[in-house]
Amino acid sequence: xxxxxxxxxISYDNCLQYAGDMRNLFVADxxxxxxxxxxxxxxxxxxxxxxxxAAEAILSxxxxxxxxxxxxxxxxxxxxxxxECFQEVKYFxxxxxxxxxxxxxxxxxxxxxxxxxxxxxxxxxxxxxxxFITATKYAAQLDAVNFDAAKLANIxxxxxxxxxxxxxQNNFIKSRPVATSERITAYNKxxxxxxxxxxxxxxIYRNNPVKYNQYLLPATHESDAALSLKGKVIxxxxxxxxxxxxxxxxxxxxxxxxxxxxxxxxxxxxEGSYDLTSYAAGFETVNITNVPVNEGISTVQNFNLTEx
Numbered sequence: 001x002x003x004x005x006x007x008x009x010i011s012y013d014n015c016l017q018y019a020g021d022m023r024n025l026f027v028a029d030x031x032x033x034x035x036x037x038x039x040x041x042x043x044x045x046x047x048x049x050x051x052x053x054a055a056e057a058i059l060s061x062x063x064x065x066x067x068x069x070x071x072x073x074x075x076x077x078x079x080x081x082x083x084e085c086f087q088e089v090k091y092f093x094x095x096x097x098x099x100x101x102x103x104x105x106x107x108x109x110x111x112x113x114x115x116x117x118x119x120x121x122x123x124x125x126x127x128x129x130x131x132f133i134t135a136t137k138y139a140a141q142l143d144a145v146n147f148d149a150a151k152l153a154n155i156x157x158x159x160x161x162x163x164x165x166x167x168x169q170n171n172f173i174k175s176r177p178v179a180t181s182e183r184i185t186a187y188n189k190x191x192x193x194x195x196x197x198x199x200x201x202x203x204i205y206r207n208n209p210v211k212y213n214q215y216l217l218p219a220t221h222e223s224d225a226a227l228s229l230k231g232k233v234i235x236x237x238x239x240x241x242x243x244x245x246x247x248x249x250x251x252x253x254x255x256x257x258x259x260x261x262x263x264x265x266x267x268x269x270x271e272g273s274y275d276l277t278s279y280a281a282g283f284e285t286v287n288i289t290n291v292p293v294n295e296g297i298s299t300v301q302n303f304n305l306t307e308x
Contacts, residue, residue, distance in 0.1 A: 092147035128159035218259035245280035
């Protein structure tokens, strides 16, 4: 199955956060949008919310990995119980067939190939099926040394448990690509609404810097033409990007946040010199003064934040 391409280059969580935040803004400003485009109305807003909630309900990749890890542990537990069962069979079989002439019977019970199959889920399952058939064949001899019917039935029960665990694990692994594609499709849908509203807002609020910046896309996706200032916020200790760091232009009542790549963008600022501040939870605030902004050029101003 061909993998569906993501339309966004930020994290899933960040995509969901931007969609939710932008929709909340849209609800308050819906009259402005509907006046510009009749299709951007309350019905659009309601559909957008439905899409966001549908995306939220889809398991994350981390959760899928956790589920798969749990299924793998279940298989490993079933494998361990099968190995323990064979050791029990081995004990009683040696009591039942102690003579050298009985060696072929022990081989029938898997003594000669157990070490070759014990690490494989598939081979262990077949081994346990064969073990049950052979142990049933020699049920009378085994029962005579206290390997009773309950112990015999346990071989089959453990084989069935391993078979079930294998099937569940394999079916889940096969379904992973489908789940991933469904998740990408759901998030692409809410991203389509984000980009549509962002495009409209650039026209509607072309003379309102505060509103204009509220509706900008994550900086990773914004074009230089839409931005007067842009940059990246980095953790000085790790050199990793800082997500959700705030960048404010002092005196303009404009504050934006970094996306999951640590990037920020600010648009519609008149030419001049500005003081900027950046802060994030767990970091010291950084102030930078006299940052030049020139018309038609995106000024790059990065921030390095130090953990408190």
